Amino acid sequence: xxxxxxxxxxxxxxxxxxxxxxxxxxxxxxxxxxxxxxxxxxxxxxxxxxxxxxxxxxxxxxxxxxxxxxxxxxxxxxxxxxxxxxxxxxxxxxxxxxxxxxxxxxxxxxxxxxxxxxxxxxxxxxxxxxxxxxxxxxxxxxxxxxxxxxxxxxxxxxxxxxxxxxxxxxxxxxxxxxxxxxxxxxxxxxxxxxxxxxxxxxxxxxxxxxxxxxxxxxxxxxxxxxxxxxxxxxxxxxxxxxxxxxxxxxxxxxxxxxxxxxxxxxxxxxxxxxxxxxxxxxx
Numbered sequence: 470x471x472x473x474x475x476x477x478x479x480x481x482x483x484x485x486x487x488x489x490x491x492x493x494x495x496x497x498x499x500x501x502x503x504x505x506x507x508x509x510x511x512x513x514x515x516x517x518x519x520x521x522x523x524x525x526x527x528x529x530x531x532x533x534x535x536x537x538x539x540x541x542x543x544x545x546x547x548x549x550x551x552x553x554x555x556x557x558x559x560x561x562x563x564x565x566x567x568x569x570x571x572x573x574x575x576x577x578x579x580x581x582x583x584x585x586x587x588x589x590x591x592x593x594x595x596x597x598x599x600x601x602x603x604x605x606x607x608x609x610x611x612x613x614x615x616x617x618x619x620x621x622x623x624x625x626x627x628x629x630x631x632x633x634x635x636x637x638x639x640x641x642x643x644x645x646x647x648x649x650x651x652x653x654x655x656x657x658x659x660x661x662x663x664x665x666x667x668x669x670x671x672x673x674x675x676x677x678x679x680x681x682x683x684x685x686x687x688x689x690x691x692x693x694x695x696x697x698x699x700x701x702x703x704x705x706x707x708x709x710x711x712x713x714x715x716x717x718x719x720x721x722x723x724x725x726x727x728x729x730x731x732x733x734x735x736x737x738x739x740x741x742x743x744x745x746x747x748x749x750x751x752x
Contacts, residue, residue, distance in 0.1 A: 470496040470505065471673065479515065479672045483525035490620040491525070502628040508675040508687075508713060509640040513648050515673060516665040517636075518590040518627055520658055528618035530587030530594070532560035543567060573597030589617035590627040591652075605629035643714015667711065687736050692717070695736055698747040699724060 473492045480488070499505035504514050522528060534542065536553035546567060547553035556563040561583045568574050568582030572595025575581045587594045593602055596611070603610030606629035608622055616622045631637070639648040645666060649656055667689040675687065689711035696717060699705035705720035713721075718734035725732045728743045 470499065475672055479669065480519065480524040480526075482523075484620075486620040487525045487528075487623065491624055494624050498625055498628045502632045503637055504628060504631060506637070507641060509643055510637055511675065512666060512669045512673065513636070513640045513645060514628075514631055515669045516645075516662060517648070517652055519665040519669070520662045521592045521652075522590045525590060528589055528623060530564075530592060532563050532586065533558055534563065539563070568595065571595070573600070584614055588614065589623050589630075591630040593617055593626065593630055602626060602629050602633050605633050641715075643710075643712040643717060645710070645712055670711065687713075691741075692736070694748055694751060695721070695740075695744065697751060698744050701747070 471492070473488060476488055476491055477483070483491075496505075499511065499514075504510045518525070534557065536547075536550050536557040539547045539553040539556060540550065547556070556566060564586045565577045565580060565582040568586065569577040569579070572585070573581075574585060574596050581596050585594065585596045585599050593599060593610075599610040599614055599617070602617075603626075606622075606625050608616050608626065608629075610617055610626070617626045634651055636648055636651055639645075639651055645662070646656060646659070649659060649662055670687070670689045670692075692711045692713055693709050696705055696707070696709050696711075699717070699720035700709070702724065704723045705716055707714065707716035713736070721736065721740065722732050722734045724730075724743075725734075725737075725740060730739050730743060731737065
């Protein structure tokens with residue numbers, strides 16, 4: 470499905486053992502967890518893990534902060550330098566404080582905060598998350614939490630996280646912002662996530678079975694141009710976001726019907742050809 474060359478281009482700083490495992494495992498795992506079922510599912514997943522893991526280079530949460538940085542990251546917990554100083558540059562002590570008594574973790578003395586700190590391509594966190602995602606992945610992450618970050622199992626855990634969170638729903642709608650909110654509870658790092666999505670669209674070609682002719686290479690800029698044409702024709706009322714969601718597909722179906730093309734709701738070569746004059750007018 471994805472070649473090592475593609476993955477190395479997408480995640481150029483990833484270690485060889487992570488890339489090798491990804492190449493070997495992804496086709497089966499993406500089928501098993503439904504990620505291979507649509508363009509947006511595949512692209513959103515690759516973009517989200519790219520952001521969360523720094524391109525498969527960060528597989529364990531960095532909790533080594535100065536006292537001043539602790540005040541910036543957790544202002545409600547560390548209101549003064551004096552309060553932050555005992556936890557500065559002490560990742561284990563910090564994790565056991567800030568992650569205690571939530572997400573299924575015990576008290577600071579339990580060590581759960583450190584044991585179940587953020588790990589893996591999805592940066593899963595907390596005893597409850599490790600237990601639930603491990604059950605989906607069929608890996609005992611409570612006994613072996615490091616498996617979330619190990620090359621041999623990191624991708625399975627990230628795919629299980631996707632399924633556990635129900636992320637295919639927002640991907641199928643083409644809603645990358647909702648997908649991000651569901652992923653981490655907010656829109657932290659949204660600009661970087663969009664950057665990752667554009668890079669995925671540039672490198673990872675999608676060929677869907679619904680497109681009858683040879684599928685063209687569709688990147689972010691091409692999708693935006695198509696959306697602009699559809700909007701100008703009154704066939705699309707969504708954002709120019711470079712994501713083919715339900716509104717874009719509806720507009721494409723309307724355009725294709727009007728122009729006597731196979732109505733597939735995807736960007737086929739025939740569709741691009743039929744928009745050539747409209748594209749020229751955009752310049």
